[in-house]
Amino acid sequence: MKGRRPSLRRRLGVVSAAAVAVAVIGVSVAAWLLLRDQLSDVVSERLDRQVGYAVKMDSAGMRSTVQSSGPDTPLYQTVFPDGSSLTPVGQPSIPVSATDRQVARRELYDTHENVKINGTSYQVLTRWIHTKQTGPNGHAVQIAIDLSEMNGTLANFGLILALTGGVGIAAAGVLSYWLTRAGLRPVDRVVAAAEHVASTQDLSAAVAVDQQDPDEVTRVAESMNSMLNALGASRDAQRQLVEDASHELATPLTSLRTNIDLLLRAENHPERRLESADKQRLLQDVQAQMHELDHLIEEVVELARDPRTGEEVEEIDLAEVVRSAMTRARARTPQVSFTLMETPAVVRGQANALERAVLNLLDNAAKWGPPGIPVEVLVRQWGASAEVKVSDRGPGIAEDDLERVFERFHRTKEARQMPGSGLGLAIVRQVVQGHGGRAWMSRRDGGGTDAWIQLPQVGPAATAL
Ligand SMILES: Nc1ncnc2c1ncn2[C@@H]1O[C@H](COP(=O)(O)OP(=O)(O)OP(=O)(O)O)[C@@H](O)[C@H]1O
Ligand SMILES: [Mg+2]
Structure with a gap:
């Protein structure tokens, strides 16, 4: 079975804690390395300062001074070109490396090395010298300083860094978990509202919106x-x-x-x-x-049909749609004559739905237009729109009713004697609005009605007719 993914707030908490951890570890390591270099430099400087004493010891054959032994006391040694060494009595000898021998033979001037003597870390400076006692070829002296204190300081510093860093990382983890929890609380509210809608089908249950502090x-x-x-x-x-x-x-x-x-x-x-x-x-x-x-x-x-489903949307010539609607209207009402003035007007849409809409306008005009006077139909481009106008010389529609005739089942008083259910224009408006256009009625100059459909035109805008 596939494991459940951890929640978003847990993932965000882990990610931000990890980011803090990377930063803290990076800074800690850098600080520790910096301190180590600084301390090591301090020891090197001390060795450089005290090398004169090693030269003095060398002149005395490593015998002159009584060695007070302790961690702060440097160790001294003379190294001869053949690799042999001379150490003060009672002092541990410093291991002689190949590099030290090179220094003794004057192949190198000096060298700093870290070595272990009896389990203790030392930094050793080996330097070539040339005095009366050394003879013409010179030889090397060595001075070594105990690094225990420095290493102890570094270890303590490392421990402090690890502890504070660990606590910081843990605190960052808890804090970011808590912050993401608080930050995601509004999401919980949206989820709860969506679940409420899903379970109760109550579409009026709006999600509370914080207008004061929008995010x-x-x-x-x-x-x-x-x-x-x-x-x-x-x-x-x-x-x-x-x-x-x-x-x-x-x-x-x-x-x-x-x-x-x-x-x-x-x-x-x-x-x-x-x-x-x-x-x-x-x-x-x-x-x-x-x-x-x-x-x-x-x-x-x-x-009731969902206009978005079913018929395909394509580029169509509105004039063609109108012509085919007129053919059907003529078949239904052969006693009425229809005239058409057209210019090509291309729209994107569903041809059959648009044809039904135009047919409704033609039906109305045929129904109310007086016998013998033709119904005039116009198709044209007008600016960025394609328009259809159906004009009749019927009784016209009162100013107050021009908008209400588009309501479902609305029929004017005069129309009650006529067949019809008052749904035709509602269908027209639904189809036209579904195509991003508008449909309206106006009173025609000289009496009668103009019924309009306006749709967005495809292609360049033009004014014709
Ligand atoms: N050309 C017109 N002249 C006068 N009145 C009209 C015209 N077209 C529509 N009307 C008025 O608008 C009303 C609504 O028209 P609509 O086409 O929606 O319904 P209908 O024609 O009565 O019935 P249906 O179209 O559903 O068969 C009509 O009843 C009529 O009162
Ligand atoms: Mg009608």
């Missing part, structure tokens, strides 16, 4: 709130549609049921038998109501 988490919370708002609005819209639709379906269904009841009763009771003309009229009513129901259901389904 990245505030932006996450704000985006989540706007997402919840958008989802909530869409769910409300769907619910509203279902409620409105069932309410609207009730009316044609009731009259349908009444008519069918009437027909059945007449069939079952010979004394109530209907005249053939009456029966014919009732049956035609039933047929018309069936059509109305059919149309209504089609429109409700159209409105």
Whole structure:
């Protein structure tokens, strides 16, 4: 089984503690090395200062001075070119290395070396000298200083560095864990809110946003709130549609049921038998109501459809879309004539959805336009937009109603006698807005209505027509 990843706050805590550890260890090692070099320099200087004494000892054949032995007392020795050495009585002898012999033979002037004598570390200075006693070729003297004290100081310093560094690293780990915990607390709030929404489906549960002190988490919370708002609005819209639709379906269904009841009763009771003309009229009513129901259901389904799914988005010529909508409109209402003025206008969109939108405008114009006067259709580029205008010479729409006709099921008073459910323009606006455009109605000069669709144009902006 795959192990669970440690939590983000634990990982952040470990990472920052590791960063502190690297810095502390680096600084400690540098400080320790620096101190060691400094102390070693001090010893070298001391050796240099005291080498004169070694020369004096050498002149006396390493015998003149009584050696007071102790850790602070330097050791002395004479080294001859053949490698043999002379040490004061009672003093341990200093090991003679090959380099020391080179110095004694005057191949080198002097050398500093660290050696161990009886288990104790010493720094040794070996220097070539040339005096009356040494003869013409000279030889070397050695002086050695005990490094125990320096090494002790270095060890203590190292220990102090390790201890303070260790405590510092541990403290940094705890502190960064605590800080990331505190820093991630707002994330916990967002997570809790998301989990609440997931478990209760309550889209109104907004995440608390700290406006006083906005940070990245505030932006996450704000985006989540706007997402919840958008989802909530869409769910409300769907619910509203279902409620409105069932309410609207009730009316044609009731009259349908009444008519069918009437027909059945007449069939079952010979004394109530209907005249053939009456029966014919009732049956035609039933047929018309069936059509109305059919149309209504089609429109409700159209409105409920998610515009982002299904049809492919592509570059299309709006004039072509309008021509094909006009062909369908002519087939539906052969008694109405339609005229078209067009310039090519390319848009990105879903051809079928746009065609349905245009067809709704043509249907309306055909429905309200007086017989004999053609419905005029215009397609053009206008600046950075592609526009469709459908104009009729019907009764027009009152100024107050120009916007409300786009509401679902809204029909003007005059329109109640006409067939229709008041969903057509709602569909038009939904499709057009889904394409990033606008749809509106205006009163036409000289009477009638202009219905407009405006979409973003693809390609260079142009003004034509
Ligand atoms: N060209 C027009 N002339 C006059 N009134 C119009 C015109 N187009 C729309 N309207 C008014 O706007 C209302 C809403 O139109 P919409 O197309 O949404 O519904 P509808 O045509 O009544 O029914 P549906 O289109 O759903 O079959 C209409 O009922 C009518 O009152
Ligand atoms: Mg309509």
